[in-house]
Amino acid sequence: MDQVTADDFQVIDHCLMVRLPEEVDHHSAGYISRNADRHLMREEVRNIVFDFEDTRFMDSSGIGVIMGRYRKISCFGGRVYAIHADSQIQRILKVSGMSRVVEIIE
Amino acid sequence: MRNEMEIIFDAVSDNEAFARVAVAAFVSHLNPTLEELSDIKTAVSEAVTNSIIHGYENLYGYGRPADRKKVHPGKVQVQCVLEEDVLHIRVTDKGKGIENLEQAMEPLFTTKPELERSGMGFAFMEAFMDDLEVESSPGEGTVVIMRKKLGTGSWIDSEE
Structure with a gap:
């Protein structure tokens, strides 16, 4: 299974870009959250973009990751975006109600 | 046609991907749609x-390093029965069980908010399968039974 690396987290223009792994489950969620939070603490991050380009599977653990990050930045007016989400990932975001707080960009 | 399989594995997060891929492979000869597989x-x-993080409280996958001494040695059992085009899945653990099942099944309810569990687990099982039953006794374990008829397309899309 592919592992998430530090290269998957980049801050560009106050925007944290997170490239998600092929499978976002409980097993990979902790690593993603910890790395994202490190950037949130150290750098001036306003918005977060989750890039689902490589992601083929996500369960509710992924919703926990997105929700947790959303809580951390929304009080400062930050927004969360999802890009490159395929139809399955979009369904997961919709069923969980996350599509109300995450802007899905086609 | 009836077809049956059963897998038993250690309750560690490394096996989550194995379990779901095994079940997906088991139904693959029915040519399910990508959506059904997902x-x-x-x-x-x-x-x-x-089962792993609540039943046995094996939490190390959540960004926590494995401390082998603390890992619960429990097993998770996944049984699948295919009856024609209906898939029955039974997931059994002998973990600590669920005290308040009604509360546990409420969307967004979680006993582990510190782990950023979204509380959507049972809601997802309900949304993505046709049928969900949960039986649990505190101290003895939990059984989750799910059913799904394959080859019916997506009801979520058609409802929109």
């Missing part, structure tokens, strides 16, 4: 993850 994998992942 639904099944998500539901299995939710049930198995619940």
